[in-house]
Amino acid sequence: MADLRVNFCGVELKNPVTTASGTFGFGHEYGEFYDLGELGGIGVKGLTPEERLGNPAPRIAETPMGILNCVGLQNPGVDRFIEEQIPFLRQYDTRIIANVSGTTVEEYAGIVEKISDADVDLIEMNISCPNVKCGGLTFGTQPKMVEEVVSAAKRVAKKPLIVKLSPNVTDIAEIARAAVSAGADALSLINTLLGMRIDVESRRPILSNIMGGLSGPAVFPVAVRMVYQVHQAVDVPIIGMGGIRTGRDIVEMMLAGASAVAIGTACFADPMAPVRALHELEQFLDEHGIASVTELTGGLRI
Amino acid sequence: MADLRVNFCGVELKNPVTTASGTFGFGHEYGEFYDLGELGGIGVKGLTPEERLGNPAPRIAETPMGILNCVGLQNPGVDRFIEEQIPFLRQYDTRIIANVSGTTVEEYAGIVEKISDADVDLIEMNISCPNVKCGGLTFGTQPKMVEEVVSAAKRVAKKPLIVKLSPNVTDIAEIARAAVSAGADALSLINTLLGMRIDVESRRPILSNIMGGLSGPAVFPVAVRMVYQVHQAVDVPIIGMGGIRTGRDIVEMMLAGASAVAIGTACFADPMAPVRALHELEQFLDEHGIASVTELTGGLRI
Amino acid sequence: MSIQELCTVRDNRQLTGSVFALTLEAPRISSAAAPGQFVHIACGEARLLRRPISICQAHDGLLKLVFAAKGEGTQWLSRCSAGDVVDVLGPLGHGFDLSALGDRPVFIGGGIGVPPMLQTMQAARAAGAQPTAILGFRSRDAVILEDDFRAAGTVYIATDDGSYGIHGFVSDVLRAHIGAFTSVCCCGPKPMLRALAEIAQAAGIPCQVSMEERMGCGIGACLVCACALKAEDGAVRYGHVCKDGPVFYAEEVQW
Amino acid sequence: MSIQELCTVRDNRQLTGSVFALTLEAPRISSAAAPGQFVHIACGEARLLRRPISICQAHDGLLKLVFAAKGEGTQWLSRCSAGDVVDVLGPLGHGFDLSALGDRPVFIGGGIGVPPMLQTMQAARAAGAQPTAILGFRSRDAVILEDDFRAAGTVYIATDDGSYGIHGFVSDVLRAHIGAFTSVCCCGPKPMLRALAEIAQAAGIPCQVSMEERMGCGIGACLVCACALKAEDGAVRYGHVCKDGPVFYAEEVQW
Numbered sequence A, B: 001m002a003d004l005r006v007n008f009c010g011v012e013l014k015n016p017v018t019t020a021s022g023t024f025g026f027g028h029e030y031g032e033f034y035d036l037g038e039l040g041g042i043g044v045k046g047l048t049p050e051e052r053l054g055n056p057a058p059r060i061a062e063t064p065m066g067i068l069n070c071v072g073l074q075n076p077g078v079d080r081f082i083e084e085q086i087p088f089l090r091q092y093d094t095r096i097i098a099n100v101s102g103t104t105v106e107e108y109a110g111i112v113e114k115i116s117d118a119d120v121d122l123i124e125m126n127i128s129c130p131n132v133k134c135g136g137l138t139f140g141t142q143p144k145m146v147e148e149v150v151s152a153a154k155r156v157a158k159k160p161l162i163v164k165l166s167p168n169v170t171d172i173a174e175i176a177r178a179a180v181s182a183g184a185d186a187l188s189l190i191n192t193l194l195g196m197r198i199d200v201e202s203r204r205p206i207l208s209n210i211m212g213g214l215s216g217p218a219v220f221p222v223a224v225r226m227v228y229q230v231h232q233a234v235d236v237p238i239i240g241m242g243g244i245r246t247g248r249d250i251v252e253m254m255l256a257g258a259s260a261v262a263i264g265t266a267c268f269a270d271p272m273a274p275v276r277a278l279h280e281l282e283q284f285l286d287e288h289g290i291a292s293v294t295e296l297t298g299g300l301r302i
Numbered sequence C, D: 001m002s003i004q005e006l007c008t009v010r011d012n013r014q015l016t017g018s019v020f021a022l023t024l025e026a027p028r029i030s031s032a033a034a035p036g037q038f039v040h041i042a043c044g045e046a047r048l049l050r051r052p053i054s055i056c057q058a059h060d061g062l063l064k065l066v067f068a069a070k071g072e073g074t075q076w077l078s079r080c081s082a083g084d085v086v087d088v089l090g091p092l093g094h095g096f097d098l099s100a101l102g103d104r105p106v107f108i109g110g111g112i113g114v115p116p117m118l119q120t121m122q123a124a125r126a127a128g129a130q131p132t133a134i135l136g137f138r139s140r141d142a143v144i145l146e147d148d149f150r151a152a153g154t155v156y157i158a159t160d161d162g163s164y165g166i167h168g169f170v171s172d173v174l175r176a177h178i179g180a181f182t183s184v185c186c187c188g189p190k191p192m193l194r195a196l197a198e199i200a201q202a203a204g205i206p207c208q209v210s211m212e213e214r215m216g217c218g219i220g221a222c223l224v225c226a227c228a229l230k231a232e233d234g235a236v237r238y239g240h241v242c243k244d245g246p247v248f249y250a251e252e253v254q255w
Ligand SMILES: Cc1cc2nc3c(=O)[nH]c(=O)nc-3n(C[C@H](O)[C@H](O)[C@H](O)COP(=O)(O)OP(=O)(O)OC[C@H]3O[C@@H](n4cnc5c(N)ncnc54)[C@H](O)[C@@H]3O)c2cc1C
Pocket: A061, A062, C038, C049, C050, C051, C052, C053, C054, C055, C066, C067, C068, C069, C070, C071, C072, C073, C074, C075, C112, C115, C116, C211, C212, C213, C214, C215, C241, C246
């Protein structure tokens, strides 16, 4: 039996499989299907300093092997998360990855500071949500802004700080370098690609927000490419995500350079996706005589 | 029966359906399946000043509802195209869209000048091929370089100049504006998104070139979004492409802002794709009482 | 409690030009199902998202779903035949509150909103009420499940074009008979629900509406199926159709 | 001339653990097919690319394909059964040149490279030659089509592990009998083809090899199936397996 443990920024994950922020709520719903303690970590819905209502419906559109969403960071605010959700999540033997967003540098620093004092294991700072108009997108696409916001957050972070990158950029390596030089302990990628669908009958955009974020298997090759480029460019651990469905997808993402992975959209098609993929990963390792899952990371042969 | 004609930069296309460069050779092969004269135009394989061998195999990998390719612009060179292929293509009542690339500003200007004197209808300048290392990618991703190369080409172009944009950029509207301000008569988009696949057994990239360009239905929502953004940003006609398969996809792309479309990867799944989609488009127009296909362009309601 | 069950198709039959009645062997989901709940069905390996379909009937280990073949997913489903296996999540959401229907509830369905009212009406009757159904269709060709509803109580059928039953809308029928009812439960297009809710409100009887929204997870995790509800301060808040609904009391909804 | 034909599955049977023999009703493609050509099959709506499969036999309006269920697409194909309809392009490419085989050609297949040699050997025999087949397999379990080949001429079978026939590789068998043959036609893994080509060259007899490459269009339009060939000046040029091949004379190939 292969060793599945991963040391991620000093935090031990029992295995490299986590859930992608925003696709998994705070764990309650999928927790009806399996023990959340089977997962390496749980990425919770993106949090903001105050409660956010999010965008009106429709918030989702189907695309070939993908989906678009424009939830717009609906969440109860970081305080209610800390109060109401952490106690629930702590019942399970898994790591809590708090995903946070803001609209200004100060807000980012403020929420990172606050969540640092709460009982979470890792902080994932989302500088890349395409569905929040002011802030989000801009931060993640300009190296200077990335440096500024990450520096400010790092100064107050008391837990490992993972910076989540947007794929909607010309040069992902440049952004990754900016985040790491500003102190990011780790990176996660990819967030969603900006996309759009139109209802040809009504001639209106399907999404209320006109555009939305593309995720799911369709983006997998883009995610693998970006994880590979980022792994070449910087020296921090990476959580790879974007379209992962199977154990073999996890292997591919780790060979490209990821130390851990997150699974999101695949859960909608199959609620068991993360645990199924985890078991497939285990089987792959055993069949290939790989003693530790960490051997995969960056194991691409050129 | 709806009027399918489109006036594209002063060139009349009998209908808005063309083929995407590089997926259709010089027309011979698909010409065995139907009369090439049924199409509005034929985008031929990308041409360079001299013959190019292209990359070694494997040059293709499958992805969820998409493919990656790294052909690397294999082509016989512009002179042999002019000599050997134009006479063949001219047998058909369709427009010839010559797709050209170079590795320096001078090469681009040179090939545009040469092809201008040949018997083609439109010139599509590919400043965005991700599979050519020197030049291509860089040109298409930096507004300054776009301006420079388009200005140089425009100075010598005697046919309408379509500039083909890369989707691998932070801000497609900015690139579009650069191309148009430098004199582009039209734009086409999207070229392929950079992606990668790894064979988990051998741990090697599937493509010889490590990375390659993603095309096919998977990228359709990204293409629609970019066509929409570019249509908002500039005032020239657009050839929309990226993942189109059906008549309804054409309608969607045109509502987003395209005046004509190109179909590429879908031909691999179904050699009849362009003519099938054209007939579906015709049927859609008739069923919806739309008198002219041009009414669709930019017809999105917000 | 959500269950994922691989269900064998027992039967799939065409009711009208585009409406199908699918019977699935779903012992676990069917025994847990309550009126007004729905299932979320995977529609072939080429489509990522499941399709939400209301439960029309659930008994004896079987689940009966009645759906319109509209787009790619439901067309795929319409091609399934006996022996095929489909992946179903269910029973999902929050069905009709049967505790406060009174003894003369009316169940109103419009078009493809008709099927979920059947199980609900049957449950009300089983609980001792004297239920009525008002079913609206485009035209005679579109009428479905008439006999099943007749077996459960009084039935009015209205057609938009008058080709069958009453010429008019279900709202016309409700307005004409509103005094006879103690509560309203309904499912159908949003403008219809809104009209019915106004009539019920004017008459001072409770009204429950079953809402539709595009869905991702179907269980409350992704927050895409937002439904604008009235917050306490009168502002908007977003509930979620898959978990807080699909059935809401009409006065909660921000129309 | 390429044809797109919707073919009804006549039969699909498992020959070994992972190898299937699929018989399709393909009147147009089968009547146009020549030995060594292939077809390009759409494998379900979830996969964009067709899969290239060699024609094993074509007669009486039927097309017989023998394939290994490896990845997703061929696994899909392995689940097709009689009555299903599959979308096939063919016959494609450039088969074996039968004009210069001499009267004692040898047909060599390795593993899943065995099937295309059958039709080729039968054609040579029909043309009056005395053909031999050398067929290589991993082990006894993997042996396929033995009887069909025996009916067409002399057959040597080699297994890697010696569990059936000769213990060794097809190249060992060829080397041992090379003097008996007037030409070589072969299909299998690239290292095998290369070894066979060297033996044939040393013996001064022509050798044709059937190459494999990942494909897009399958007809010569997309240029992805590049095969390195020797250019006139000794440099590399890229031919295309789907159109210029899959069969090449060994001396053309840049190994
Ligand atoms: C709670 C609930 C119960 C429902 N019950 C029934 C029922 O019993 N019978 C029935 O015929 N229909 C029902 N519907 C509507 C049904 O879900 C849609 O008709 C179906 O999803 C359309 O899928 P498609 O593949 O035909 O269309 P496509 O256009 O291919 O669908 C594309 C995407 O949009 C979504 N979508 C499109 N239209 C709708 C819609 N009206 N509501 C929600 N999502 C939509 C699809 O689920 C899919 O994700 C219900 C919807 C909800 C929310």
